[in-house]
Amino acid sequence: MGTVDWSDGSQPNAIWLRITDFIVIILGLGLVNLTPLPQGLAPNALAVWAIVAGLLMLYCSEVFSLYRSWRLIPFADVAVATILTWGLVSVGLLFCLYFLKLDANFGRTAFVAWVSLVAVMLVAWRWLYRRYLQAQSASGQHLxxxxxxxxxxxxxxxxxxxxxxxxxxxxxxxxxxxxxxxxxxxxxxxxxxxxxxxxxxxxxxxxxxxxxxxxxxxxxxxxxxxxxxxxxxxxxxxxxxxxxxxNLFNAAWHNVGKLKTLSVYESPIRGPWGALKRAEDLTIATVALLVFAIPMLLIALAIRLESKGPAIFKQSRYGIDGKKIEVWKFRSMTTSDNGTTIKQATRDDCRITRLGKVLRRTSLDELPQFINVLQGSMSVVGPRPHAVAHNEQYRALIQGYMLRHKVKPGITGWAQVNGWRGETDTLDKMAKRVEFDLHYITHWSVLFDIQIVAMTLTKGFSHENAY
CATH class of the missing domain: 3.40.50.720 (NAD(P)-binding Rossmann-like Domain)
Structure with missing residues (x-):
């Protein structure tokens, strides 16, 4: 077998990494058992749970190659792989808990506390271990x-x-x-x-x-x-x-039978990252709709009272992979253009209603798009979807324009929080918006999404270019 190489944290000698995970699982179980949550787990029951969890961890870790070398991989990928592995283990433990009746004294609250605590500890010790390796490398050791x-x-x-x-x-x-x-x-x-x-x-x-x-x-x-x-x-x-x-754009290797191909224009939000992004969208959209449910009803009623026509209208836009989607908005104009030629709203546009001016200025007209997010056609954060007519116009004028469609369109985005929203009456303005959109795609992360949402909330929803 040879000696364990702590400088690389790999393959096939990662026995100490497996042992550390096993210790973390036991430690988490012991800490939870010290609380009043479990109903008095006996020592033999603790041993059984620890062994079952440890064996499942050993098996599930092979699915995500958890013990291969992650040294050259961003730590965010390491954290996601660790959480997904432990999540798979938790499903197996849940099966043991409720279907095999392994221990009736281990209640749901205690179980959730255990798996949550262990998830945090598994990621935390890997982060500390990585910092230790980096410190060793910086001092010239194990290079x-x-x-x-x-x-x-x-x-x-x-x-x-x-x-x-x-x-x-x-x-x-x-x-x-x-x-x-x-x-x-x-x-x-x-x-x-x-x-x-x-x-x-x-x-x-x-x-x-x-x-x-x-x-x-x-x-x-x-x-x-x-x-x-x-x-x-x-x-x-x-x-x-x-x-x-x-000028590759999130390039990725793929298999075509026995051949390897390089996809040169690839979305960064795929695999486990796509699942994480979807969970983020569902959580934020659900909370937003619960918070804004009554205001949305009042807005819809006010629109119907002010002018004829539906309170909500749908407009064709391009979504991910350039597929057409129907984007929902509160009607803010006396007309609802949705054809091959669409005139952008301008300052003091006579088509905009009095209430519409307020809705557009405060971005409240975008609230129904949280329904699009729940449907899966949009994301909370991403490039803003443009009307189909505008897409066809600018795709021929701005290089890389259609790469915006490698991810789902969003309610808010990096371009919007940096001031590039509203009317794009010049080509330079649209080019700048596209530049920020592509920056978002190439640098995407959950933390980046959280930053954009926070900037949207702190800067407010209104903007001088929104009219």
């Missing part, structure tokens, strides 16, 4: 030695990224290239330590943990030769192709 093949701009970016993040635990020994130093860019000359043959020989001798091949894509034949030579090495081999020339 993985790496060589970079190819004195290319991509190699320079890679080296600078590694040096700026000592917590990665990688020590770059240098860059290797067959060109003479005077033919290499000045910024890379001081990092050259040998030719490609030197790198391959050193890797074959076992003195290199990671070998990064950062040659340009046009050097396909040379890359193939290098990879063939690398079969004689136990080093980790990483290809670093210069895909950045294509």
């Amino acid at each position: 993985k030695k790496a060589l970079v093949i190819g004195a290319t701009p991509m190699a320079s970016l890679l080296v600078n990224e590694i040096k700026s993040k000592p917590g990665l635990g990688i020590q770059v020994l240098g860059i290797c290239d067959d060109r003479e130093p005077d033919r290499v860019h000045a910024d890379l000359q001081d990092q050259l330590i040998g030719n490609i043959e030197y790198a391959l020989t050193r890797a074959a001798q076992g003195g290199v943990d990671k070998l990064f091949v950062a040659l340009p894509m046009k050097a396909e034949a040379r890359i193939a030769q290098i990879l063939e030579r690398c079969t004689d090495s136990i080093s980790e081999i990483h290809l670093v192709p210069n895909f950045f020339i294509y």
Whole structure:
């Protein structure tokens, strides 16, 4: 089996990680048992619960590869994988509790307290352990030695990224290239330590943990030769192709049968992140509708009393993947345009009713879109949906415009809280809105969503461009 490598936290020697999880499960159970919540669990019952939970944890952890190396992965991904694993364990424990009648004294409140406490503790100890590893790496301990093949701009970016993040635990020994130093860019000359043959020989001798091949894509034949030579090495081999020339957008690898393909324009909200985003939407939308239920009824009644027509109207917009959706809004105009040509509302627009001016100024006309969120066609946070007619107009004028549709449209968004809302009477205004929308998509996280919601609440719903 070999020794446990605490510097990497992996694979196949992660026995200490499994033991720590088991201890956390027992500790959480013991802490809950000290409270009045359980009805006096006997020591043998505690042992049974701990063993069952531990065995389920061992099994479920394989589903999410929980004990593989997560060192180069954002901690948010580690936390989600941990919570999903423990959630699967909790379902199994719930089955034991209610269907197998494992222990009648373990009530629902105590069970919820236990699984909740353990979920927090599992994530917390991983965070502390990660900080410990980062501190070790920053002090020069347990570093993985790496060589970079190819004195290319991509190699320079890679080296600078590694040096700026000592917590990665990688020590770059240098860059290797067959060109003479005077033919290499000045910024890379001081990092050259040998030719490609030197790198391959050193890797074959076992003195290199990671070998990064950062040659340009046009050097396909040379890359193939290098990879063939690398079969004689136990080093980790990483290809670093210069895909950045294509301005990739959340690229992701996919399987097509036995083939690997690279999706260059991909949504970041997929898999477990999609489930988390959906849970966030359902929670916020449900609370919002409960809070605004009576005000919404009063608004609907006021609209009907002021002018003829429905209180709520639906307008066709583009949703995720460019599919048409029907967006709900309180009617604020005497007309409800929904055709191939739609005129944006302007200041002092004669179509806007007196009540409509208030609704639009305060964004109260958007409240019915929480129903869209519950339906699943919209999200609380995301790029604002534009009318179909406007989409067709701007997609031909602004590069990357349709990438906004890689996520669900939102009630509020990064562009809106930064002032890019309301009328877009110039191309520059729309381009700026798209820029902020794409920034949101490429940097999406649950914390980012919470920040946008908080900014929406603190800045208020009104804006000088809303009319």
